[in-house]
Amino acid sequence: MIELLWSIFDITLVLLLLALAWTTCSTQDVKRAVTLFIAMGLLLAIVWARLKAPDLALAEAVIGAGISGALLLSAIKDYPSNMVSHRSTLIEGIINSLTLVLTILMSWAVWHGLNMSDGVRLSEPVISQLPVSGVSNPVTAVLLNYRAYDTLLELAVVLTAVLTVLTLNEKRVDYEFSSPLLQGMTRWLVPLLVVTSGYLLWVGAHAPGGAFQAGAMLAAAMILLQLAYPSRRQEFNNSLLKILLVIGIFTFLLVGLWMMSLNDDFLAFTPAWAGTLILIIETAATVSIATALTLAYLGGRPRGWEDTNRTSRSIAENGGAG
């Protein structure tokens, strides 16, 4: 009986997800598409939770639905309200056929993965190496130890994306109005978000959580502050922002090189220190991810971004001349 109820729930979930995905893609109204996309993200988080992947569920809820939603909503603010998307038939055809090919490939991969009986299963080596990985959460062990190189490159991707945003635009114009009620909620919600972010970072060692979720949570707190106090947050400490933006990847590289000098291999952690090193890397990465996502939400360079550059360059030139 209870299995039947669960399967009804699961089937409803899948059908809703497919319907939402379809309407998100097929609607002509950009605002509607964004709203539907956010709803789809939340539903997808429930799907991941049902598949017993709480790490992914958390990441999807915070990044997929939360931060991406905020990014998309602030992006469509630049368009007129009756904006519809116009694509030529040729572009549409190319996109459709590429999507079709991708769908077939993915379906084949999933089918193959489900039916593969005697292939290589990676979960056993992951579990067997867990005691020397420094953490007890297998997902964190994979992300920050076995495949630390991938995570380093992910951070580089995030940094590159934000650098592109910063190169292209000035900071978006703020919302003019704020509500005292929103400000009141922000005042007690932001401390709560900061604590939750720290908790997610710390708990990542032995339970679902980690740098990406914690960083996105911190960015959410920053976005909330931006929305509630539009006029008061005009001036950023730009040199501090620049340091925070790169500190994650810098720490990661530094630890990797240090471990290379000890163990002859880039990012090959000494088992006794692995837990501490992972925590250090994750803390720095959290700060960088939060900064990157906040800057992406702002949509470009905050005021005075180049000025600090110019000052520091002129100082360097003067110093060189002296």
Next chain:
Amino acid sequence: MIDTLAILAIFSGLFFFLSGSIGLLRLPDLFTRLHALAKADNVGLALVALGVIILEPAVINDIKIVIIWLLVMAASAISSHLVARHALRENRNDD
């Protein structure tokens, strides 16, 4: 007995969710829709949370559920207020 209470609470919560959703679909304009949605969903969530608390023996999880309920209630009240305020302002601009 306890289970019956919990099931009763959860199902009456679902009833409120259902009526809120019907309100969202059937009511004529944005303000009445917000009214139906925010109120009915908060009561619905409270009842579902109550049912789950009755079923869940661990106190720490009960506290978490209460915190979730409070956060959702604050968020839905504030966001309804923001949506309504925005709509009011747009109407005023049209006049």
